[in-house]
Amino acid sequence: MSTFSSVACSNALQNGFFQSLRTIPITPLQMKRRKRTLTVSSISTHYRNEVKKSMEKLVPIVSSRRVLNVSILMALLWNSFSSFAMAMGEMLELERYTDSAEGFTLLRPSSWIKVDKAGATALFQDANKGSNNVGVVVIPVKITTLSQFGTPQFVADKLILAEKRKESTKETEVVAVSERTGEGGLQVYEFEYKVDSTRGGLKRILSAAFVASGKLYLLNIAHSDGLESPIDPDRRNTLEQILHSFDIAPST
Numbered sequence: 001m002s003t004f005s006s007v008a009c010s011n012a013l014q015n016g017f018f019q020s021l022r023t024i025p026i027t028p029l030q031m032k033r034r035k036r037t038l039t040v041s042s043i044s045t046h047y048r049n050e051v052k053k054s055m056e057k058l059v060p061i062v063s064s065r066r067v068l069n070v071s072i073l074m075a076l077l078w079n080s081f082s083s084f085a086m087a088m089g090e091m092l093e094l095e096r097y098t099d100s101a102e103g104f105t106l107l108r109p110s111s112w113i114k115v116d117k118a119g120a121t122a123l124f125q126d127a128n129k130g131s132n133n134v135g136v137v138v139i140p141v142k143i144t145t146l147s148q149f150g151t152p153q154f155v156a157d158k159l160i161l162a163e164k165r166k167e168s169t170k171e172t173e174v175v176a177v178s179e180r181t182g183e184g185g186l187q188v189y190e191f192e193y194k195v196d197s198t199r200g201g202l203k204r205i206l207s208a209a210f211v212a213s214g215k216l217y218l219l220n221i222a223h224s225d226g227l228e229s230p231i232d233p234d235r236r237n238t239l240e241q242i243l244h245s246f247d248i249a250p251s252t
Helices: 002-023 028-086 152-166 233-245
Strands: 095-100 106-110 122-125 134-140 170-180 185-199 201-212 217-226
Touching: 002 217, 095 122, 095 233, 106 233, 122 217, 152 170, 170 233, 217 233
Parallel strands: none
Antiparallel strands: 095 106, 122 134, 134 217, 170 185, 185 201, 201 217
16 A cells, blocks of 8 residues: 555544544433533632622722721820820910019919919919919018028928818828028028818928018919829929929019
């Protein structure tokens, strides 16, 4: 057989084989398998489409939750900041107050309200808490200097005794006693003590006194200083500035 004849025979066999494949009938079992394959494929495609749709719906929800979570976080941070600010206390601005008629001067919180009260020559109160106040009392005396009345410790003991005699006082304690020189060599006593009372709870009292021109000048600074809301360092520093500023008014 020639080479050409061999190739032709081979081609005929191949053609006959493929033709026979195209004419082979498909059995019912094979049809079931095709349907099963088609069904599984369709279900898989349908499932993927549904998952995709669910994910698309979930994206804005997740985004909304993120926005909500950020909003909640910001609110918590602001509340924390507000609480911290309140704990630190309002920053007090001071201004000079001079009573030319009575002859004394001091720094006072500019935001505190000046009120009238029997027995007080001048009284300034915290608008948010009236028990926080700065008061001055001026009374005539026969002595010319505080040393004629007694030492700083002696005067402090008298102040504490006066506090203990009040029915509202539960406990009192001296914290510090000192002396400084004021305008023109004026002798000034300063005191710090704590008072726990049924009226306003625990308070920090800063006081100063001097005698001039036959008058006793007494400054009293009261501020709440409880365990739950202790006085902060900045506020204490401001109150000490007021204490040290109390002096006789300069002559004009």
